Amino acid sequence: MPDNWGFVLAAYGLAAVVLIGYWRMLVRQESDLEDRSRLAPSSGHLTPDSQATSARAGERSHAAPISGHPTPDSQATSARAGERSHAAPISGHPRPKPDSRHPLQ
Amino acid sequence: MWKDLLLEHRSKETLNALFFFALLLLFVFQFTLGPDRERLAGALPGLLWLGFILSGLLGLGRAFVVERENDCWEALLLAPGDKSAIYVGKLAGNLLLMFIVEAMLLVLFGVFFNLDLVPALPALVVVIGLGTVGFAAIGTLFAAMTTQVRARELLFPVLLLPVQVPVLLATVKATEAVLLGEPLGAVAHWLKLLAAADVVYVAVGVLTFDFVLEG
């Protein structure tokens, strides 16, 4: 059987994109929280341990849809990726709406 | 529980609406699968259970709406004693409802698709009984959970259907076998799965209903 390295790369690339994407989303949320509590005078819980900046810059490339083509840098806006980053923001906390919609530029 | 049965009795509208819905489903099945008798015959067990499930989703989804709309919800929450009893009562009521709808659907199927169901009837009853219990057990639990939620009509099927997959697979396979005239023993493993699922679902329902009905 042929080696199909393309598929291997696609799979690893996809996994990397998803995991890194999720990680960046977490980091971004963390920095957002930091910013918000820094702006709100009443908060006293700041423990500045997060790496704030890098998540903001740079765009996020999302995972390809499940049945998509095996090109690691294929376009964003799969329902799944959108859903996943949806799941976190809408899970019951008072985050302003624009943030939870941004993957679907 | 008697309250529920009485309610259902009095509100024949639910039953009527479900009956009508079942009838319409049959039409839809006929239209979508076309005049191809072979395909239809092969798909029959699946269609039957599709009918049951769709009607069940409608019927169960409304299981707690009555309480909610009539502000009885608080009364339910404050009721003394074991909340699990409410679950069992609701479950029994829902089961009755579903059995009636299923019976109707079965008859309709027999008539419209020219099936001779009589020889398979006792076995069918067993399979349908087991499957419906499984469906209703979780359905009642989820119905209670989703009544208070936004977009409950959407969330209820979305939550229930994946959980129901084992039951669905088992019942369709068993029904298929039964309709082909095989003895129940041939699908014993499916029946055992159904029975196990039923036990688990009802047990979980009984144990967790308290937590659902709090506050």
Added chain:
Amino acid sequence: MRVLGAVTVVALAAGLVAGLGLAPREVTQGNVQRIMYLHVPSVWVAYLAFAVVFVASIAYLAKRAEAADRLAHASAEVGVVFTGITIATGSIWGKPTWGTWWTWDARLTSVSILFVMYLGYLLLRGMIDDRERGARYAAVLGIVAAFNIPLVHFSVIWWRTLHQPPSLMKPGPAMPRVIITALLVNFVAFSLLYVYFVAKRVHLLRREAEAAA
């Protein structure tokens, strides 16, 4: 936290090396089989995650500890991520080996059902505004879903094997040591990643709760 992150990265790197480099080229499938080093550890971690959801759900209902609720939430979320990766990598693996992107074989099917179940869990959480009720309901759902996993597993397997011979992609019974090692290394790496993600997510949830209080 930083240490955990660093260790995770190292482990992941090791996993990559093991999977792509050290492990041998598989006889029948060729190098495509290396996707297994992603796919299998992913699903293991997913199951681990959902087991944690189960335990945390029970703990929440028993003790009403917010921490348990947050753990359940975070673990479910990370579990869904890994389940998604399992499905995606499985599909990509399937295309060259089976010739199709999707097939209703036992494993893909049951993992998909798993995916949808816990996605529903996250949806439920998202749709309930009342924090306490959300936690309670989610815990109940977490318990139901966990009990359902074996039921799904068996029903799907029986469903498939009665129709066609099983085409599960298990490696043969006598797996060479290198392959097992590579799998384990990746599993450890993914587990570390899971722990890292969950820890971060729980931390976030706690912050959010404090901010909202």
